[in-house]
Amino acid sequence: MPQKKNKGSLNRQVSGEDEDLSALGVPLDAVVKIWCAHSIPNFSLPWQRRRQERSTGSGFCIDTDRRVLITNAHCVEWHAQVKAQRRGSDVKHLAKVLSIGWECDAAVLTVENDEFWEGLQQVKLSQKLPHLEEDVLCVGFPIGGDTISVTSGVISRIEVTTYTQASAELLGIQIDAAINSGNSGGPAFNRNGECVGIAFQSMNADEAENIGYVIPSLVVTHFLKDLLKHGKYTGFPTLGVETQTMENSQLREAFGMSHKQKGVLINRVTPTSAAAEVLKANDILLAFDGEPIGNDGTVRFRKHERVMCSWLVAQKFFGETATLTVLREGKELELKIESLYPEVPLVPVHLFNKPVPGPSYFIVAGLVFTVLSEPLLESEFGADWEHKAPIEMVKSAIQSRADSRDQQLVVLTQVLAHELTMGYDHLENMQLLAVGDVPVLNLRHAMELTEACEGPYLRFNLQQNQVLILRAAEARNATAEVLEKHGIPQEKSPDLVGESSKQVK
Numbered sequence: 198m199p200q201k202k203n204k205g206s207l208n209r210q211v212s213g214e215d216e217d218l219s220a221l222g223v224p225l226d227a228v229v230k231i232w233c234a235h236s237i238p239n240f241s242l243p244w245q246r247r248r249q250e251r252s253t254g255s256g257f258c259i260d261t262d263r264r265v266l267i268t269n270a271h272c273v274e275w276h277a278q279v280k281a282q283r284r285g286s287d288v289k290h291l292a293k294v295l296s297i298g299w300e301c302d303a304a305v306l307t308v309e310n311d312e313f314w315e316g317l318q319q320v321k322l323s324q325k326l327p328h329l330e331e332d333v334l335c336v337g338f339p340i341g342g343d344t345i346s347v348t349s350g351v352i353s354r355i356e357v358t359t360y361t362q363a364s365a366e367l368l369g370i371q372i373d374a375a376i377n378s379g380n381s382g383g384p385a386f387n388r389n390g391e392c393v394g395i396a397f398q399s400m401n402a403d404e405a406e407n408i409g410y411v412i413p414s415l416v417v418t419h420f421l422k423d424l425l426k427h428g429k430y431t432g433f434p435t436l437g438v439e440t441q442t443m444e445n446s447q448l449r450e451a452f453g454m455s456h457k458q459k460g461v462l463i464n465r466v467t468p469t470s471a472a473a474e475v476l477k478a479n480d481i482l483l484a485f486d487g488e489p490i491g492n493d494g495t496v497r498f499r500k501h502e503r504v505m506c507s508w509l510v511a512q513k514f515f516g517e518t519a520t521l522t523v524l525r526e527g528k529e530l531e532l533k534i535e536s537l538y539p540e541v542p543l544v545p546v547h548l549f550n551k552p553v554p555g556p557s558y559f560i561v562a563g564l565v566f567t568v569l570s571e572p573l574l575e576s577e578f579g580a581d582w583e584h585k586a587p588i589e590m591v592k593s594a595i596q597s598r599a600d601s602r603d604q605q606l607v608v609l610t611q612v613l614a615h616e617l618t619m620g621y622d623h624l625e626n627m628q629l630l631a632v633g634d635v636p637v638l639n640l641r642h643a644m645e646l647t648e649a650c651e652g653p654y655l656r657f658n659l660q661q662n663q664v665l666i667l668r669a670a671e672a673r674n675a676t677a678e679v680l681e682k683h684g685i686p687q688e689k690s691p692d693l694v695g696e697s698s699k700q701v702k
Contacts, residue, residue: 236275468598565611
């Protein structure tokens with residue numbers, strides 16, 4: 198969990214029966230400690246994994262009948278083994294991850310051992326958002342102790358915020374209670390003993406002190422309802438548009454808006470989004486499902502409170518409809534999206550929901566090709582990759598959008614030492630644009646084009662007009678030698694083995 202311990206926090210250990218908390222109905226015995234062994238891929242060497250890491254977090258029971266525990270997604274990220282330990286017990290029980298909601302940073306677990314569930318309390322999720330200055334108690338197992346810990350504070354802000362796990366924009370609750378490493382996944386209770394959310398991230402101590410964030414119970418409930426409705430996690434729908442505020446009167450005048458009309462300017466519509474066939478650039482989005490949108494991009498939330506309009510979309514479920522009120526060329530229109538769904542990122546923030554864990558890759562004669570992703574950029578250039586990676590890659594990661602749902606950016610990430618690749622080592626970490634004269638659609642397509650080449654030479658066209666050429670027959674023969682020399686088990690990732698998904702053109 199990317200955070201630093203806040204200073205000045207009120208952290209008190211709770212042992213035995215706490216009469217004050219019991220009087221409030223806070224079910225402390227529903228909170229469990231989560232132990233996880235993480236097997237994280239090595240994105241720079243995609244055929245292997247990094248040294249196993251271990252972490253602890255918190256979780257809690259929300260249903261004893263269905264045997265459901267809930268915690269943060271990042272607490273069980275790349276899990277090889279997960280264990281749950283009840284408060285006051287010396288036994289760790291093996292747990293199974295049932296589903297993970299990456300955008301909302303929540304995960305559902307269960308334990309098959311009957312002994313674990315005997316007498317376990319369960320938490321009631323509040324169906325109402327708390328108000329500012331309401332008391333909140335964060336319960337969990339932070340670092341620095343083995344017993345349960347309670348951190349107290351108040352609600353200081355409720356707004357749409359960025360979730361670190363997947364860079365999703367969802368509703369978040371800001372509190373002044375300390376949330377430290379290990380608190381992640383623990384419940385935050387109100388004065389009635391109801392869970393108002395899940396602790397999941399905090400602001401760095403060098404930016405602000407005693408500021409933590411809680412996933413509201415409404416977001417958690419959306420995640421759980423999604424699982425029940427579809428039998429799997431389908432994600433939070435997005436509109437898939439880039440917008441600009443209309444606070445400037447001259448800008449509003451230029452687009453023909455009346456004094457009473459308010460909304461946001463649509464600058465770009467993502468081709469893979471649900472709105473691609475409905476909205477157009479230069480449309481003014483006035484309302485979503487009848488809810489007016491302000492010139493600053495916010496909508497009415499509660500009395501004296503406004504939030505970003507993206508929250509209206511996030512409350513929808515996969516496949517649901519939406520009605521949009523837009524101003525197009527001076528005419529107000531009512532448009533309908535028949536089925537909402539999340540857009541597809543061109544450069545993934547995380548390798549979510551991949552059928553084969555770990556990054557995809559293929560190797561030919563020492564040339565290692567993989568998919569451009571933010572984990573790869575961080576692995577190659579560090580956490581400050583936005584300032585250190587090649588500008589073309591940074592631009593693709595931040596600004597570019599996918600033209601189709603199966604589009605990927607393919608990168609020549611390494612040039613392994615071999616006599617055929619001498620003089621090409623400076624071409625590492627460059628995007629592959631085409632094989633021969635055929636533009637590359639995705640990694641599988643690049644592999645198929647390489648394997649289907651019938652000419653004497655393999656020609657790889659890279660960014661910055663760089664060209665890499667190898668004799669085709671020698672390159673294919675050299676692959677096995679390169680694998681043996683560098684201790685690589687296979688020339689391609691398991692998901693690229695088998696029948697082709699697309700015809701080579």
